[in-house]
Amino acid sequence: MSKLALLGGSKTVNSESGDMFKWPIINQAMEDGVLQVLRDGNMSGTDITKKFEQAYAEWIGVKYALAHSSGTAALQCAMYGVGVGAGDEIICPSITYWASCTQALTLGASVVFADIDPKTLCIDPDDIERHITPRTKAIVVVHYLSYPADMDRIMAIAKKHNLKVIEDVSHAHGALYKGKMVGTFGDVAGYSLMSGKSFAIGEGGMLTTNNREIYERAIVFAHYERHNEVTDEKLKAGTGVPWGGYKYRMHQLSSVVGLEQLKKYPAESAEINKAMNYFWDLLEGVPGLDAHRPAKNSGSAKGGWYACHGLYKKEELGGLSLKRFCDAVQAEGELNCRPGCNAALHTHPLFSSIDVYGSGKPTNRAGYSGDLPVTDNVQAMTFNIPWFKHYRPEIIAEYAAAYRKVAENYRDLLPGDTQPDDLQGKWALTARKG
Numbered sequence: 001m002s003k004l005a006l007l008g009g010s011k012t013v014n015s016e017s018g019d020m021f022k023w024p025i026i027n028q029a030m031e032d033g034v035l036q037v038l039r040d041g042n043m044s045g046t047d048i049t050k051k052f053e054q055a056y057a058e059w060i061g062v063k064y065a066l067a068h069s070s071g072t073a074a075l076q077c078a079m080y081g082v083g084v085g086a087g088d089e090i091i092c093p094s095i096t097y098w099a100s101c102t103q104a105l106t107l108g109a110s111v112v113f114a115d116i117d118p119k120t121l122c123i124d125p126d127d128i129e130r131h132i133t134p135r136t137k138a139i140v141v142v143h144y145l146s147y148p149a150d151m152d153r154i155m156a157i158a159k160k161h162n163l164k165v166i167e168d169v170s171h172a173h174g175a176l177y178k179g180k181m182v183g184t185f186g187d188v189a190g191y192s193l194m195s196g197k198s199f200a201i202g203e204g205g206m207l208t209t210n211n212r213e214i215y216e217r218a219i220v221f222a223h224y225e226r227h228n229e230v231t232d233e234k235l236k237a238g239t240g241v242p243w244g245g246y247k248y249r250m251h252q253l254s255s256v257v258g259l260e261q262l263k264k265y266p267a268e269s270a271e272i273n274k275a276m277n278y279f280w281d282l283l284e285g286v287p288g289l290d291a292h293r294p295a296k297n298s299g300s301a302k303g304g305w306y307a308c309h310g311l312y313k314k315e316e317l318g319g320l321s322l323k324r325f326c327d328a329v330q331a332e333g334e335l336n337c338r339p340g341c342n343a344a345l346h347t348h349p350l351f352s353s354i355d356v357y358g359s360g361k362p363t364n365r366a367g368y369s370g371d372l373p374v375t376d377n378v379q380a381m382t383f384n385i386p387w388f389k390h391y392r393p394e395i396i397a398e399y400a401a402a403y404r405k406v407a408e409n410y411r412d413l414l415p416g417d418t419q420p421d422d423l424q425g426k427w428a429l430t431a432r433k434g
């Protein structure tokens, strides 16, 4: 193939990307719906939100959905719902956005981090049991970068040790694990619906569960105007004031967008799936690069492909640093190829030394989680790929050709490869474009 653009050759990606990466896709019904809510002064109502909840619950295939002001809020209510409280511990992967676990601190609980699986980048079932103590209450499973975590093994461990399972589905709306929707395996699930996510409606979150008690506990905690839905006598006795002191209602500009988004998301998500799988099919067998996607005949599939990444194997490319690889890919056109993913949470002082509430000791009492070797290396293992929103094979092929060209010409990059990989990563994923 021709000379790499980084070394003075011509670029591979020359087409206009147009709306290939534009997200979310806003239609007339969304615009009309938002204006109607505004004109009606109905932003703080719950009539549309309840319709959205019902439709969302039907789509996921669960009994209850409760809308929240953010995914962070939904996951906090999920934790409270399963009974996470003072002195408890939750086990969570360290490679995730902080809102998978940080809310446990406000509930008086601590976070213990487990390692991730190098293929799925989700919590490694083999690394969960060594972190279980008599204080462990729940396992938080993140379907990271849309990859469905190994739920069979995780649920078996939870059952054996009598632990609750909270699924964080913020990256994986509509993903399937062995043919079944993620979010339906654990006791409860939380979803971010903010604008950067696959199911994007503006700031918002959702909690889903089949368990009435969890649903009602979430209502009691942070949805004070819905306390009339509570049926449990013990909970009913103390309603009227939100127990957490929080108000987590979704505003109806978001819920009306969500209601409309739900009508088209399954089709949009299917097209993204087709586009992204086509990209990876074109790169099948290219040295150094592995797809981050479930095997084709597994019945498992990504949903929405939020913040899609690839897996880098530098040993197949003469030890070429990921940084140098990404620089070369970027030079091939309008590509946003950067190394790494979310920074490891366990390295942040919030989980070791910071005393949030002035109690005189670190707020996260569980402290250090021990060795997490895959977690420690993941920044040198992962890189962005374009997040195509449409199946347009000619354009996708151009982008795939850029990655292929760099991988196949890696030898040309070795002489100038002086930058070590940054193993720290970033505290948040900010990629919104390809």
Ligand SMILES: *Cc1c(COP(=O)(O)O)cnc(C)c1O
Residues within 6 Å of the ligand: 070, 071, 072, 073, 075, 096, 097, 098, 099, 100, 142, 168, 170, 171, 191, 192, 193, 194, 203, 204, 205
């Ligand atoms: C975005 C995100 C959240 C939090 O959702 P918000 O809606 O931003 O509050 C939680 N978990 C993960 C894994 C996320 O990526």
